[in-house]
Amino acid sequence: MQTIQLNKRPVGTPQLSDFKLVSEEKPQINEGEVLLKAVYLSVDPYLRGRMSEAKSYIEPFELNKAMSSGMVAEVIESKREGFTKGEFFTGLLEWKEYQTHNGEGLMKIDPKMAPLSAYLGVLGMTGLTAYLGLTEIGKPKEGETVVVSGAAGAVGSVVGQIAKLLGCRVVGIAGTDEKVALLKSEYGFDEAINYKTTTDMSLAIAEACPNGVDVYFDNVGGEVSDGVMVNVNRFARVIVCGAISLYNATSMPMGPRIQPILIKNSVLMQGFIVFNYQDKYAEAIPRLAQWLMEGKLISTETVVEGFENTPQAFIDLFEGINKGKMIVKI
Amino acid sequence: MQTIQLNKRPVGTPQLSDFKLVSEEKPQINEGEVLLKAVYLSVDPYLRGRMSEAKSYIEPFELNKAMSSGMVAEVIESKREGFTKGEFFTGLLEWKEYQTHNGEGLMKIDPKMAPLSAYLGVLGMTGLTAYLGLTEIGKPKEGETVVVSGAAGAVGSVVGQIAKLLGCRVVGIAGTDEKVALLKSEYGFDEAINYKTTTDMSLAIAEACPNGVDVYFDNVGGEVSDGVMVNVNRFARVIVCGAISLYNATSMPMGPRIQPILIKNSVLMQGFIVFNYQDKYAEAIPRLAQWLMEGKLISTETVVEGFENTPQAFIDLFEGINKGKMIVKI
Numbered sequence: 001m002q003t004i005q006l007n008k009r010p011v012g013t014p015q016l017s018d019f020k021l022v023s024e025e026k027p028q029i030n031e032g033e034v035l036l037k038a039v040y041l042s043v044d045p046y047l048r049g050r051m052s053e054a055k056s057y058i059e060p061f062e063l064n065k066a067m068s069s070g071m072v073a074e075v076i077e078s079k080r081e082g083f084t085k086g087e088f089f090t091g092l093l094e095w096k097e098y099q100t101h102n103g104e105g106l107m108k109i110d111p112k113m114a115p116l117s118a119y120l121g122v123l124g125m126t127g128l129t130a131y132l133g134l135t136e137i138g139k140p141k142e143g144e145t146v147v148v149s150g151a152a153g154a155v156g157s158v159v160g161q162i163a164k165l166l167g168c169r170v171v172g173i174a175g176t177d178e179k180v181a182l183l184k185s186e187y188g189f190d191e192a193i194n195y196k197t198t199t200d201m202s203l204a205i206a207e208a209c210p211n212g213v214d215v216y217f218d219n220v221g222g223e224v225s226d227g228v229m230v231n232v233n234r235f236a237r238v239i240v241c242g243a244i245s246l247y248n249a250t251s252m253p254m255g256p257r258i259q260p261i262l263i264k265n266s267v268l269m270q271g272f273i274v275f276n277y278q279d280k281y282a283e284a285i286p287r288l289a290q291w292l293m294e295g296k297l298i299s300t301e302t303v304v305e306g307f308e309n310t311p312q313a314f315i316d317l318f319e320g321i322n323k324g325k326m327i328v329k330i
Numbered sequence: 331m332q333t334i335q336l337n338k339r340p341v342g343t344p345q346l347s348d349f350k351l352v353s354e355e356k357p358q359i360n361e362g363e364v365l366l367k368a369v370y371l372s373v374d375p376y377l378r379g380r381m382s383e384a385k386s387y388i389e390p391f392e393l394n395k396a397m398s399s400g401m402v403a404e405v406i407e408s409k410r411e412g413f414t415k416g417e418f419f420t421g422l423l424e425w426k427e428y429q430t431h432n433g434e435g436l437m438k439i440d441p442k443m444a445p446l447s448a449y450l451g452v453l454g455m456t457g458l459t460a461y462l463g464l465t466e467i468g469k470p471k472e473g474e475t476v477v478v479s480g481a482a483g484a485v486g487s488v489v490g491q492i493a494k495l496l497g498c499r500v501v502g503i504a505g506t507d508e509k510v511a512l513l514k515s516e517y518g519f520d521e522a523i524n525y526k527t528t529t530d531m532s533l534a535i536a537e538a539c540p541n542g543v544d545v546y547f548d549n550v551g552g553e554v555s556d557g558v559m560v561n562v563n564r565f566a567r568v569i570v571c572g573a574i575s576l577y578n579a580t581s582m583p584m585g586p587r588i589q590p591i592l593i594k595n596s597v598l599m600q601g602f603i604v605f606n607y608q609d610k611y612a613e614a615i616p617r618l619a620q621w622l623m624e625g626k627l628i629s630t631e632t633v634v635e636g637f638e639n640t641p642q643a644f645i646d647l648f649e650g651i652n653k654g655k656m657i658v659k660i
Contacts, residue, residue, distance in 0.1 A: 049594070052413045057564065221589040234387065243589040253590075257583045259551040259573040262601030264379070264386045269599045271592030 001026045004095040006061045006308055010051055013318055014247045018051065019067075019311035026098050031099045034083045036073035038307065041095065041328040043122040044069060044154070045226075048247040057273055066094040070125050072109065073099075073115050090119045092320035097307055097330065114292060121325035122158060122299040127288045128281060129274040130158035130217075133239045134166075136277060137270045138215040147211045147228050148189075150219030150244060154177035157187055158215045161297050162168055164188050165233035167217070170209045173201075175320045180321065186298060191218040200229025220245045222253065229261050237267040248318060300324025331356045334425040335638055336391045340381055343578045343648055350380065361589060363430045364413045366403035366515050369638065371425065371658040372450040372646040374399060374484070378577040382418065387603055393552075396424040400455050402446050403429075417589045420449045427637055429658065444622060449532045451655035452629040459604040460488035460547075463569045464496075466607060467600045468545040472549035474495035475539045477558050478519075479583060480549030480574060482509035484655035489516055491627050493509060494518050498545070501538045503531075503554055505650045512653065531557025542566075550575045554581065559591050568599040578648060630654025 007020040031037045047069055050061045061067050072095040075083050080103050083089070089108040093099060103197065109119045121127060133155075146163040150156040151172025160183065163170045172183040172192040180301050183192035191208040197203045205227050212233035218225050220241030232238070235249040246253045262269060291297035304313040307330040317326055334421040337350040359365045359384045360537050368475040371449045382392045388588055405413050411434050413419075421436040423429060430522030439449045439507040450458060464483075470476050480486040481502025490513065502522040513522035521538040528534045535543065535557050542563035548555050562568070592599060621627035632652035634643040638660045647656055 057596070107586045111365065168445045219588070221587060223532070223617055225589070240592045242587050243593060245606065246587060246590055253587045254584050257551060257576060258588055259555070259570050259572075259587045259601075260583075263573060263603065264601070265602045266387070266603050266606055268601075269592065271589075271598075273593065273596050276596055309549075312379045 001262055002047070002307055003066045003097070003308065004307070005066055006063055009053055011319070012049075012250045014048065014051065014080070014315050016101060016309075016311050016315070021308055024096070027100045029077055029079055029100045031079050033102055034075050034080050034248055036089070036093065036094075036099050036101050038071055038073050038075045038093065038097055038099075038330045039088065040072040040117050040120055040125075041217050041307070041310060041330060042070040042124070043310065043317060043326050043328065044125070045143055045242055045244045045247060045317050047314065048318075057275070059191040066096055066252060067319045068092055069093045070120050072119055075229040088116055090124060097309060098306050110184045113289065117301055117303065117325075117329075118292065118299050120156060120327055121298060122292055123288055124245075125274055126154045128277070128284055128327050129222070130155045130240060131162055131284045131288055132277045133241050133272040134162055134215070134217060134279055136280065137239045137268075137272055138217060140168045140215045143169070143231075144214035145169045145171065145211055146210065146215040146217065147171045147205065147213050148217045148219070149173045149228070150242065151183050151189065151192065152176075152323055153219060153320075154322070155241060156217070156219050157183075157300055158323050159190050159291075161187050162291075163215070164218075164297060165291065167185050169209075169211070173228075179320075179323065187298070195227075202230045205231045216229060217241060218243070220271075222246055222255070225269055226256055229258060232261065232265050232267055236264045236265060238265045238267060240269060241272045244318065246287070302326050304328045306330075331427040332637055333396045333427070334637070335396055336381060336393055339383055339393070340378075340578075342380065344381065344578045344641075344645050346555070346641050346645070351638055352424070354516045357430045359407055359430045361409050363432055364405050364625050365407040366419070366423065366426055366429050366431055367406045368401055368403050368423065368425075368429075369418070369658060370402040370450055370658045371398040371454075371637070371640060372446050372454070373640065373647060373656050373658060374455070375572055375574045375577060375647055376518055377644065378648075387605070389435055398422055398424045398427055402449055405532050409505070410584050414483065418428055418446060418452060421452050425637075425640060438603055443619065447631055447659075448629050448653075450623065450657055451484060452627060453615060453618055454638055455604055456484045456655050457488055458607070459571060460485045461614045462491055462561070462573050462604060462607045462610055463602040464489055464492055464547060465546070465601055466610065467569045467598075468547060468567045470496055470498050470545045473499070474544035475499045475501065475563075476539055476545040476547065477503070477535065477539065477543050478547045478549070479503045479554050479558070480572065481513050481519065481522065482506075482653055483650075484652070485547060485571060486549050487513075487630055487654050488627065490519050492545075492621075495621065495626060499539075499541070501549075502537070503558075508572050509650075509653065516630070525554050530569050532560045535561045545569070547571060548573070552576055552585070556586055559588060562591065562597055564595045566595060566597045568597060570599060570603045574648065632656050634658045634660075
């Protein structure tokens with residue numbers, strides 16, 4: 001069986017050589033353990049942070065050890081109560097085709113309620129990030145304007161749809177004309193902007209948001225966000241969920257200082273990490289599942305086939321290759 | 331009688347020539363009005379914003395019209411119920427030695443409870459800004475570390491004292507050795523840093539805050555704040571109250587992008603304007619008054635004599651000439 005390990009800590013954009021595929025013996029389980037077979041694997045921009053040595057909200061990955069992320073796995077063998085062969089579970093698992101587990105932190109999932117991959121997307125960390133970031137920090141009111149960056153990405157596409165369901169005007173920012181078209185035709189965004197072909201983001205946002213910006217769900221940081229921030233309304237809320245444009249920076253990224261805007265408009269800006277809101281999962285998941293089953297929430301996935309293609313799928317996130325959630329099928 | 335008008339909109343640091351002293355006839359009151367004589371006048375950094383044309387949370391001052399700020403005035407003549415000759419009121423008033431007023435928005439003050447000037451300081455906008463910014467956004471818990479920039483200024487010196495009263499470790503940042511000494515000897519700060527003689531602010535903060543920074547009350551913005559922000563703890567709260575280091579900038583001030591820090595540490599950063607918390611004044615003022623009367627809160631004032639010296643007193647704020655609240659005695 002294969003495992004994917006961290007070979008080197010990346011400098012700037014991750015390279016294939018930062019990973020290595022290593023063969024290992026298929027493990028045996030002890031009493032109280034289960035043997036899991038990986039089925040789907042989630043690659044997410046936040047993993048870039050764990051590849052660096054710097055301390056953050058999760059421990060860095062260790063060199064020459066398997067990496068890990070959200071995964072869906074099937075129980076192949078069980079010596080633990082509550083786990084039966086053939087059942088599916090989701091949780092933070094190692095990048096291994098097979099692994100033993102004591103079952104802690106895993107959540108049983110129902111393949112009849114939703115496709116298995118949805119538990120890594122709309123019904124997983126992605127959907128929870130979108131829903132809880134938007135509702136707990138953004139607190140959008142009906143009729144308000146919500147701007148989403150990285151809008152065609154995993155989290156962004158869900159944020160926009162939820163904001164529409166909550167009665168807001170929704171403007172998305174993405175990086176290709178195809179994505180921009182998709183935001184409007186598929187996800188129901190009111191307006192969408194291609195930042196790569198827009199020379200004046202601040203003007204483009206002003207035009208797309210005639211009533212200003214009340215909530216900004218930021219997945220990208222950088223110059224795109226500078227253009228949004230000059231258009232925020234009084235008492236605007238900014239969910240700082242991601243900064244993918246800055247993750248691979250090799251020197252300190254500089255930009256306009258934000259404090260004068262925050263003061264002038266009494267803006268709230270808050271860093272958001274879904275793991276801090278675990279007490280809200282139980283309330284969020286049924287709501288997301290209901291929207292999904294009612295067809296009100298479209299779950300888009302870019303599925304890459306083959307465990308060995310995981311590193312490339314991860315690298316492609318930073319090129320914006322994916323539409324919606326990037327998933328590896330193992 | 332004299333009035334001080336806005337002569338020109340400043341470019342960069344305000345100059346004396348941006349103001350003009352104009353003689354006017356002493357006004358007469360109509361039925362329902364009072365005639366007020368200015369006694370004390372408050373000069374505050376936020377007035378710089380009103381001297382510019384740009385829209386903000388308060389209207390810009392108009393050219394060739396009197397400027398205004400928080401003032402204490404005596405009733406000289408009254409044709410309005412509830413206002414008696416010899417009483418003192420505070421409120422947002424025009425920079426005129428005498429003015430008529432319909433009484434709306436004025437608060438009667440008691441010269442026996444506290445010196446009149448305190449109603450522009452600890453018991454006025456300054457004290458309310460310090461108390462409400464710290465408690466409503468900062469929410470400091472006993473034992474946490476609170477850092478204050480502009481610590482020897484009007485708001486900063488009160489913030490530090492209140493944070494001590496609430497049981498926090500308090501570190502102040504100021505711009506002279508004399509102020510640094512004062513922070514520790516007079517206001518009871520645990521540590522104080524002279525940013526002008528410190529080459530590595532981030533290191534200085536790390537040393538002064540061995541447990542990291544839980545609350546940052548920011549009055550200055552700029553490089554001082556950059557040094558604080560790299561030391562914030564998980565779930566830190568940043569009250570963005572002022573950015574005096576940026577107010578006179580003639581081009582867009584640039585600095586390290588803040589988003590990665592906010593994400594990594596789930597930091598809340600919020601622009602604070604005291605006027606948004608008017609419903610909390612009634613609860614805050616008695617608490618401040620009690621601390622003041624018990625001697626637990628020291629009110630420091632730099633009092634400049636003479637109405638005509640108001641523009642210079644205002645300009646001196648940006649040089650950090652003042653200790654505590656800068657007030658003009660008329």
